[in-house]
Amino acid sequence: MTFTARSFPVIWKRFSSSTTTIVTKAIPSKGHLHAPLPDSAFPKGFVLTGLHCGVKKKPEVLDLAVILSTSSRPTSAAASFTRNAFKAAPVLVSQQVLHRSNGRARAIVVNSGCANAVTGKQGMEDAWEMVRATDTLLSDPQSPNETLVMSTGVIGQTLPIAKVLEGIRSQAPSGTRTLGSTFEAWERAARAFMTTDTFPKLRARKFTINGNEFRMAGMDKGAGMIHPDMGPSSGQLHATLLGTILTDAPVTPRSLQSALNYAVDRSFNSISVDGDMSTNDTIVVLANGAATTNQEPEIDEQHDPIAYEAFKQELTSFAAELAQLVVRDGEGATKFVTVSVEGAPTYQDAHAIASRISTSALVKTALFGEDANWGRILAATGSIPLSEPLDPARVNVSFIPTDGTAPLPLLVHGEPEKVDEVRAKEIISQDDLEIKVELGIGSESAKYWTCDFSYEYVRINGDYRT
Numbered sequence: 001m002t003f004t005a006r007s008f009p010v011i012w013k014r015f016s017s018s019t020t021t022i023v024t025k026a027i028p029s030k031g032h033l034h035a036p037l038p039d040s041a042f043p044k045g046f047v048l049t050g051l052h053c054g055v056k057k058k059p060e061v062l063d064l065a066v067i068l069s070t071s072s073r074p075t076s077a078a079a080s081f082t083r084n085a086f087k088a089a090p091v092l093v094s095q096q097v098l099h100r101s102n103g104r105a106r107a108i109v110v111n112s113g114c115a116n117a118v119t120g121k122q123g124m125e126d127a128w129e130m131v132r133a134t135d136t137l138l139s140d141p142q143s144p145n146e147t148l149v150m151s152t153g154v155i156g157q158t159l160p161i162a163k164v165l166e167g168i169r170s171q172a173p174s175g176t177r178t179l180g181s182t183f184e185a186w187e188r189a190a191r192a193f194m195t196t197d198t199f200p201k202l203r204a205r206k207f208t209i210n211g212n213e214f215r216m217a218g219m220d221k222g223a224g225m226i227h228p229d230m231g232p233s234s235g236q237l238h239a240t241l242l243g244t245i246l247t248d249a250p251v252t253p254r255s256l257q258s259a260l261n262y263a264v265d266r267s268f269n270s271i272s273v274d275g276d277m278s279t280n281d282t283i284v285v286l287a288n289g290a291a292t293t294n295q296e297p298e299i300d301e302q303h304d305p306i307a308y309e310a311f312k313q314e315l316t317s318f319a320a321e322l323a324q325l326v327v328r329d330g331e332g333a334t335k336f337v338t339v340s341v342e343g344a345p346t347y348q349d350a351h352a353i354a355s356r357i358s359t360s361a362l363v364k365t366a367l368f369g370e371d372a373n374w375g376r377i378l379a380a381t382g383s384i385p386l387s388e389p390l391d392p393a394r395v396n397v398s399f400i401p402t403d404g405t406a407p408l409p410l411l412v413h414g415e416p417e418k419v420d421e422v423r424a425k426e427i428i429s430q431d432d433l434e435i436k437v438e439l440g441i442g443s444e445s446a447k448y449w450t451c452d453f454s455y456e457y458v459r460i461n462g463d464y465r466t
Helices: 089-101 120-135 161-169 183-192 253-265 305-328 347-359 361-368 375-382 421-428 455-462
Strands: 010-015 018-023 046-051 064-069 076-082 107-114 147-154 201-209 212-221 230-232 242-247 282-287 336-344 396-401 408-412 432-438 444-451
Touching (some): 046 183, 064 161, 064 183, 064 242, 076 089, 076 253, 089 120, 089 147, 089 282, 107 183, 107 242, 120 147, 120 161, 147 282, 183 201, 183 212, 201 305, 212 305, 242 305, 253 305, 305 444, 347 361, 347 432, 347 444, 361 375, 361 444, 375 396, 375 432, 396 421, 408 421
Parallel strands (some): 107 147, 242 282, 336 432
Antiparallel strands (some): 046 064, 064 107, 076 230, 076 282, 201 212, 336 444, 396 432
16 A cells, blocks of 8 residues: 555555544645745854765755854854663764864764664764764864764664765865855755655744844754753763754853753753654754954853853743754644643653653544543643642643633643533644643743644654665
């Protein structure tokens, strides 16, 4: 049997001699989530490209991205990596590069179609080859290695490394160089990140600190195997989530890493499509200072805490915007759901409950079926041990529509409301909605972003390698 589209009205599944017909919903269009941006929206001092090198079979599909900082100022680098015990070779290599360079790097190279994970010594050598080849594209070497490497795709397969290296070397001045700073160049790089994604995830913004205007742009990829749990390269280290954020603001390496740690916990570590942690999850930030003169000091948490706080909040907001695009493009997803947990003793308590609700298969299938089965939300909430005991008599649960109409209380102070099922169906039928849980035992809150489970998710992941 052949399926020819991501959205289709009916699935027929054969059981012995009988046939069961399952009526499904069309997957909402994602086209409106990607649109051209003016060239002036992007940060100064970066050139990048995306190209086809041969990791993927179809020649029209991009599978290699190269990003270079051309700033005359030192470029700071920070990263957050998967905590999965089976860390992929590019994760381990990028950690070593950051450690050896004391948080300075000027290039990123990314391949899609092959994760280079669980590939042994050959995988490590291939990742280092990608680093060394990209390093040769940089002028005036500032340290032995200045490239961070990322890979995404099928686990357990080795890279066609000769093809990858040929693609990287094509970007040398003597090659068929396509590096640029236009929207088209940024878009090509974003497309080269993609695996089962349905659109390139690319965003940009401007912001001002101490009277200086800066720009921040970023791209990420991910639609399945999404439940990240990432940490900094110096700490204990969930297709894959990869992302990079580039800014022309000057920031010290230690402060860039500190800001990223805070941002990731409130963005990429607060999303879930299917609850599965990848071997390759990586978020990299480069800050090259190209928007200011060499005399302008780098933003530093200790020397200018006000400027640092402003930058941290910009980075967190921007990271959340990129992270939410991953959920909106979740494999087979028909709904984008915000899970808000309030009144917790600690942020960690609120985050843990929001995560549990967001990963509950029972909650996610009820969302797909548009069944207001709020008892599943409570069951998930009560399964998490907290730093202080949960008092069920204080808990409230509501559905919050995103169209500005009134919320629908489901549980108030532990007592079930007489729910208007028609109204509940109206809210849960929307493409976007919010589930709000109030614990009543503290003042901390957290948000998670998730989606539903559909038949299409099963189809995609049932034949991922074919």
